Amino acid sequence: MVSLSKKLIAPILKSSSFISTVAKFHDDHLPFIPFSHLQKIKHLECQLVSTLEHCRSPAQIKQTHAYIIRKCLHQSSYIIAKLIRMLSKFNVSTKSYAASVFSEVRHPNAFLYTALIRGYLVDGMLKESILVYNSMRGRGLIPLSFTIAALLKGSASESDANFGRQIHGESVKLGGFGADLFVVNALIDMYVKCGDLDCGRKVFDEMPERDLISWTTLIDAYAKAAEMDCADELFSAMPVKDMVAWTAMVTGFVQNAKPREALECFERMQSAGVQTDEVTLVGVINACAQLGAVKHAYWVRDVAVRCGFDPAHDAHVGSALIDMYSKCGCLEEAYGVFNSLQRKNVYSYSSMIIGFAMHGRATSAIELFREMTTTTDVKPNSVTFLGVLTACSHGGMVEQGKLFFDEMKEKHGISPSVDHYNTMVDMLGRRGRLKEALSLIKAMPMEANGGVWGALLGASRVHGDASIAEEAAGHLFKLEPGNIGNYILLCEAYAKAGRWEDVARVRREMRAKGLRKKAGVACSWVEGERGEVQVFYAGEWTHPRSGEVKGVLEEVAERAGYEARVGGVVVIGRDILMEEKFIICIKFRIKEFVKNGLLWLLCIHCIIHVCIHAHPCHTSTKAMTLRRWFHGVAILVGLPARERHVGRKMCKIGGFI
DNA sequence: CTAGGGTTAG
Numbered sequence: 080m081v082s083l084s085k086k087l088i089a090p091i092l093k094s095s096s097f098i099s100t101v102a103k104f105h106d107d108h109l110p111f112i113p114f115s116h117l118q119k120i121k122h123l124e125c126q127l128v129s130t131l132e133h134c135r136s137p138a139q140i141k142q143t144h145a146y147i148i149r150k151c152l153h154q155s156s157y158i159i160a161k162l163i164r165m166l167s168k169f170n171v172s173t174k175s176y177a178a179s180v181f182s183e184v185r186h187p188n189a190f191l192y193t194a195l196i197r198g199y200l201v202d203g204m205l206k207e208s209i210l211v212y213n214s215m216r217g218r219g220l221i222p223l224s225f226t227i228a229a230l231l232k233g234s235a236s237e238s239d240a241n242f243g244r245q246i247h248g249e250s251v252k253l254g255g256f257g258a259d260l261f262v263v264n265a266l267i268d269m270y271v272k273c274g275d276l277d278c279g280r281k282v283f284d285e286m287p288e289r290d291l292i293s294w295t296t297l298i299d300a301y302a303k304a305a306e307m308d309c310a311d312e313l314f315s316a317m318p319v320k321d322m323v324a325w326t327a328m329v330t331g332f333v334q335n336a337k338p339r340e341a342l343e344c345f346e347r348m349q350s351a352g353v354q355t356d357e358v359t360l361v362g363v364i365n366a367c368a369q370l371g372a373v374k375h376a377y378w379v380r381d382v383a384v385r386c387g388f389d390p391a392h393d394a395h396v397g398s399a400l401i402d403m404y405s406k407c408g409c410l411e412e413a414y415g416v417f418n419s420l421q422r423k424n425v426y427s428y429s430s431m432i433i434g435f436a437m438h439g440r441a442t443s444a445i446e447l448f449r450e451m452t453t454t455t456d457v458k459p460n461s462v463t464f465l466g467v468l469t470a471c472s473h474g475g476m477v478e479q480g481k482l483f484f485d486e487m488k489e490k491h492g493i494s495p496s497v498d499h500y501n502t503m504v505d506m507l508g509r510r511g512r513l514k515e516a517l518s519l520i521k522a523m524p525m526e527a528n529g530g531v532w533g534a535l536l537g538a539s540r541v542h543g544d545a546s547i548a549e550e551a552a553g554h555l556f557k558l559e560p561g562n563i564g565n566y567i568l569l570c571e572a573y574a575k576a577g578r579w580e581d582v583a584r585v586r587r588e589m590r591a592k593g594l595r596k597k598a599g600v601a602c603s604w605v606e607g608e609r610g611e612v613q614v615f616y617a618g619e620w621t622h623p624r625s626g627e628v629k630g631v632l633e634e635v636a637e638r639a640g641y642e643a644r645v646g647g648v649v650v651i652g653r654d655i656l657m658e659e660k661f662i663i664c665i666k667f668r669i670k671e672f673v674k675n676g677l678l679w680l681l682c683i684h685c686i687i688h689v690c691i692h693a694h695p696c697h698t699s700t701k702a703m704t705l706r707r708w709f710h711g712v713a714i715l716v717g718l719p720a721r722e723r724h725v726g727r728k729m730c731k732i733g734g735f736i
Numbered sequence: 737c738t739a740g741g742g743t744t745a746g
Contacts, residue, residue: 164737194737225738232739264739295740302741326741358742365743398743429744436745462744469745498745505746530746 127152128161137169144180156191159184163194173198174207189215193226200233208233209242222249224259231265240273257287264292271300295324302331307340322353330362333369341366342375355386361399368403376407391419398426405434425457432466441474461493465502472506480506497523501530508538513547529558536565540572545581548572563594631672 127147134140144162152158163177171177177198184191192215199208212230215222227250234243247266250256257263263286270279283289283297294317301310314320314328325348332341345363349355360383367375380400383390390397397420404413417423417431428451435444448467451457459467464487471480484503487493495503500523507516516535520527532554539548552569559565566589573581 160737190737197737223738228738261738268739290739292740297740299741321740323741328741330741356741361742393743395743402744424743426743431744433745460744465745501746 123150124152124155124157127158131158131161131165134165137166137171140165140169140171153180154184154186156184156186156188159187160191160194163191163198167194167198167201170201173202173204187215189220189223189226192220193223193229196226196233197229200229200236203237205233205237205239205242221253224256224262227256228261228265231262231269235265235269235272238273240270240275243269243273260288260290260293264290264296267293267296267300271296276300276304276306291319291321291324295327298324299327299331302327302334305335307331307335307337320351320353322356322359325351325353326356326359326362329359329366333362333365336369338366338369342370355382357388357393357396360386360388361395364396364399364403368399368406371406371408373407373409376403376409376412379403390416391421394420394422394424394427398424398430401427401430401434405430405437410434410438410440423455423457425460425463428457429460429463429466432463432470436466436470436473439473441470441476444470445476445479459487459491459493461487461496461499464491464493465498468499468502468506472502472509475510477506477510477512494524497525497528497531500527501534504531505534505538508534508542511538511542513539513542513544517547517550527554529555529562532558533565536568536572540568540575543572543575545572545576545578560592561594563589566594 127143127150130143130146131140134143140162147153147155147158147162159180162180163173166177167173173195177195181187181191181195187195192211196208196211196215199205199211208230212222212226215226227246230246231243234240234246247269250262250266263282266282267279270276270282279297279300283293286293294313298310298313298317301307301313310328310331314324317324325344329341329344329348332338332344341362345359345366348359360379363382364379367379380390383396383400388396390400397416400416401413404410404416413431413434417427420427428447432444432447432451435441435447444467448459448463451463452459464483467483468480471477471483480503484495484499487499488495500519503519504516507513507519513535516538520531520535523531532551536548536551536555539545539551548569549572552565555562555565566585570582570585573579573585
């Protein structure tokens with residue numbers, strides 16, 4: 080039962096004429112009402128508003144609504160506005176409930192109109208809210224600053240610049256809103272969310288006075304538009320900087336893939352004596368994930384503890400940590416954080432599943448997914464399935480993957496995105512099921528993108544199917560005319576099929592288009608002596624000791640008994656047997672390499688080349704095995720911890736890994 | 737009654 084304070088209301092209700100007075104109060108022609116009754120009505124209104132405020136479910140609101148009608152207060156704008164606000168707070172459809180309650184009120188005031196407008200905006204129904212606004216203006220009611228701000232927010236979330244501009248005009252015409260910070264800040268927000276940064280800036284520049292929100296809205300907008308210089312300039316000019324503003328800068332750097340700047344900014348923030356909260360922390364953790372260095376991972380964990388955040392109690396921080404540890408190669412640590420989480424949500428599960436998939440642990444990924452769907456209430460989303468499908472793809476589990484793909488659609492009602500199709504094509508392609516992959520692409524409900532065709536082209540190259548490679552490349556040349564990788568892959572597919580004239584023809588086309596091969600599509604990295612990260616690009620030999628590494632690789636390759644040089648670069652075998660031989664050769668000479676400090680350099684180069692050239696069925700697991708093997712050896716030979724971990728970045732060549 | 741910063745993929 081709704082707890083109305085009976086003690087307070089009972090005496091009012093004893094008056095027999097009270098209900099009829101209340102009814103008259105809201106009537107068109109106001110009769111004379113004794114002042115004492117007027118006071119009582121106001122009192123009852125306050126009581127009901129407070130009751131509504133304490134409702135904890137739509138059912139309780141409905142109950143209170145019944146009571147409101149019984150007391151003849153359903154004409155009170157004050158009460159009905161509160162009722163509508165509560166309904167939208169509990170996500171009750173505005174159209175089905177609030178609208179009909181509203182229509183009963185004969186003289187809605189501006190507050191009630193605003194409540195209905197906001198209700199529609201919460202439901203994402205901008206058109207309906209415009210109609211309500213028009214009817215409000217038709218009645219000659221002047222909008223409140225809340226009304227204007229709400230409508231601007233609605234235009235912002237729908238990216239409807241046209242309507243937003245009209246509201247801007249309306250606010251100017253009505254006058255008096257120019258100094259209202261809520262309205263002007265909403266204006267800035269509306270313009271930047273509609274993609275018109277210049278207009279947002281203009282509003283900001285013309286403001287008579289600005290507050291923290293004006294500044295931060297614009298800074299964040301610049302950061303999201305990849306204009307970090309503008310964001311930085313504005314931030315420096317900011318007279319007082321609070322935690323949110325600092326955090327906007329930190330996450331801005333992260334979103335623009337500038338992890339070093341992000342960490343540097345965070346350090347400045349700390350020396351400025353500004354508090355850190357979980358949002359800041361998530362940004363810092365992501366910066367560390369981008370650096371992929373264990374050293375930073377441990378540092379950020381200490382920062383979190385020092386700031387008083389237990390990752391076990393915050394799903395945001397916990398999920399970011401799981402992701403970071405996975406990317407830094409510390410799967411055990413990631414799993415530790417995952418297990419410690421008190422409340423796991425879809426992000427926690429997805430991050431962990433993706434972590435397993437990333438490390439080639441397909442079975443663990445699938446088991447975790449099953450645990451999630453059978454023993455918890457957490458609902459998987461499209462990213463969760465992307466993780467599961469990636470795991471199947473890397474593990475060569477095609478049939479299993481197809482089942483998951485169907486389960487996603489049928490059991491969970493998630494329609495596959497182009498990325499899901501990308502993973503499916505990758506999965507089939509790795510196993511050489513190219514025709515199946517091609518017919519899947521043709522059956523796609525949306526246009527295939529470069530990723531999808533790229534996966535097919537890479538698979539055709541490996542499996543030597545020149546005609547499917549031709550078809551995929553044809554699409555890619557249109558979609559990514561400047562991407563030389565596609566030409567190279569097609570050439571290799573022709574070469575494998577012995578079609579040398581076609582190889583020559585494509586080479587001529589490449590030259591005619593002025594396309595030149597760029598180094599460094601794939602890379603690997605290792606943490607150096609002081610925790611700094613060294614990056615090694617495929618086909619690039621810029622490390623001071625690269626000459627030595629090259630010598631060793633060539634020598635080992637020769638011993639492994641196959642042609643080691645292609646265009647001056649050592650190529651590790653294109654089939655699995657060759658790789659095995661190569662790795663065995665290196666294993667035999669491991670002590671020697673450790674002695675002269677070449678071990679990790681060698682490993683990096685092995686991994687890069689395995690990633691690029693190995694058989695795609697095994698690419699990911701092979702690289703992973705190699706990395707794990709390296710880690711094991713490194714411990715055995717007593718390499719310092721920071722030199723044990725080798726990370727990897729996406730390798731676009733062939734679309735694999 | 738209204739406003740600014742955040743979590744997962746390759």
